[in-house]
Amino acid sequence: MERNRQTYRFLLLYALAAAGGAIAYVPFLTILLPMRITDIGGSNDVEWLAYVTFAGAVTASLANILFGWLSDLTRNRKYWVIGGLIGSSLLLTAMSQVKSIEMMIVLVVVWQFALNMMLSPLAAWAGDCVPDSQKGMLGGLLSFSPAMGAMAAALITYPGLASQDTRLLIVASMVTICVLPAILFGAPKKFPELESSPQNTAPSEPVSSIARSTILRMWVARLLIQISEAALFAYLYFWFRSIDGSMTDSNVARIFSVILVGSIPLALIVGRWADRTNRPIVPLPVNAALAGIGLLAMALSNSLETAIGGYVLFGLTSAVFLALHTSQTLRVLPKPERRGRDLGIFNLTNTGPSLVVPWLTLALVPLFGFSSLFFLLAGLAFLASLLLIRLPKIS
Template identity: 55%
Template sequence: MADPLPAARQSQRFLLLYALAWAGGSVAYVPFLTILLPVRVSVLAGDAAGVSWLAYIAFAGAIAASAAFIGFGYLSDITRRRREWVWLGLVLSCGLLALFREAETLPALIAIIIVWQLALNMMLAPLAAWAGDCVHDAQMGSLGGLLAFAPGLGALAGAFVTLPGLASADTRLVLVGVLVTCCVVPVLLVTPPPHVPDPVSDDAAAPDPLNPAAAGRGAMRRMWFARLAVQIAEAALFSYLYFWFRSIDPDMGDNRTARVFSVVLILSAPIALWAGRWADRTSRPFTPLVACAFVSAAGLVGMALAPSLPFAIATYAVFGFATSIFLALHSGQTLRVLPRSDRRGRDLGLFNLTNTVPSLIMPWLTLALVPQFGFAALFLLFSALSLAAGLLLKPFARQF
């Protein structure tokens, strides 16, 4: 069925507050999973055992997050109460952060991580579906562009809470909870409850030729596989960028790698916002996605052939910009292809698997290719995946 459009477009104020709330999700997990949790594990297990501890914790957390996003998204569909679930998830996830200082064994850490992931996704899943309830399709490009700022804000939050002398290790967790609350609460307090459309059977809905959801579940599958293909490449570069740079130039340090990664992440956000607004103005919502997938593929080919560090950094920047913009705009445009408005939360949970499944696939691809063929073979494979993503979405760019 074609998803019924809201009667009026949302104000820019709401879009900004919603984007701030979504950034609160990044603030919740980026500093914790990338800095605070590894530090805690290192204290308890040491550097050698800490690597295996983190592997077990990450695996358990990814499974819990995947199941919770689908489950709580579906519950928010059934109850038709998005805001209440967001409130409950916010309170529980922030409160659970204080428990991590009590965990001193691997089983205890895994248990708390699982419960925390359940609470965090209790907040994130209904929040994701809420955008589809109350944001007009013609604003999805702008919304996607605003969502591109979330990863950068998450990274900045990590830099802030770890400032020397600002807070102790335990207090940093409390500080993260405060920052998340400040980001999420405004949209919950200021805006009225949005109307969640009543369930409508697929048979009762007239096809809307201007909406790709009219193409049926084939459109949803194309969007799902396109995002998965791009996410696999993005996840690998997130994990192995440092090692790739050092394979080209052993003098490339961790700080310089972090600066390159941060600059690409931060500068891609305003470009994504411009691209999203262009897509809205021209009514060509999928054209930027196709273009970014193809540019990402070209950047990966350049990375595979990189003869020097400056060339490697430049081609990574091309890949990083294109991929970050693709993922941000894809998040907004996904809401166009969901076949049922009354099951939006559940379907977004299925799309969220494209964020977690790559973490399970990527290590095996890396182990199979890099030791024998080097990073070049891995990047050429990822280039083929990005090219496939662009080809999957190209029909949408022509039709809608």
């Protein structure tokens, strides 16, 4: 039995590397970049941050597909990961020298290019090394990544720890410490069946209509949940303040942190259950439906307690959904020879919502309030659940 399982050493080191990937962008995009934009752009910081974020998101989307495809062609993920690690780390530390908004946009675009040279092959590497019988556990381990990214952001902004420029160097160092051990010491077992199509299936053979339907449903379901995630990530603080003016940014940050940490054991338990029962997809529609219920509670809440309760339910179940969806996506992709490219296409569900959510929010909230937004997001979550319930059985 053990011969058909990847080593725990690789799984743990890979989870650490994936967390390093989150550390590479969460502190910078959520805290360090906005602070730098304010220093350079002054009173126009919000407008300039929107331009920088938009350019970065478009670049990340295209670069993730490109480097996934290139790592497919070369059949070597590790070299691309190392190259992206070096390039993104150097570019990150160079941000401290930028003196103009125009140069910041250019540097962020190039940094996103290098960052996705690391992230895309790193994601595909898991598909090359982790058999289907352990993909639930892999999903549980991947739930560490968002928490590690948030913890890194909290650490580098601790009062008196480091100057603004030194923080960039600290982030780059943390990423290197997390990613390199998997590259140098992971030594994963080889599973030839994971790295190429079966002998009776040519790489160029068309994908069946059932497989295409499964992939499309998985893609759309993740996009719908990610839209809800992105909306709450951006506007959660404003919503809590609209319910109770005494809520501070520190209160919201603590709630957010508790949810991220709490989702880790929950994702590990659910992922292990999916492996043991050979029911890999079942947790996905269940968690999507529970996330929808949480959003309905938020839409209907008229007190801080019910608002927090609804958000906790949504936050925990959506975090488990996203972690397990990431690992189970590796199961349904039909062509190992195209795994990196296909994961890059799935990555559009991560970057796309950041381009959609601001306009969605502006269209609803000023006229109808936050409740209208949450009703819509709940509908999207229930639709995601319905799409996945109707998937054909996957073993």
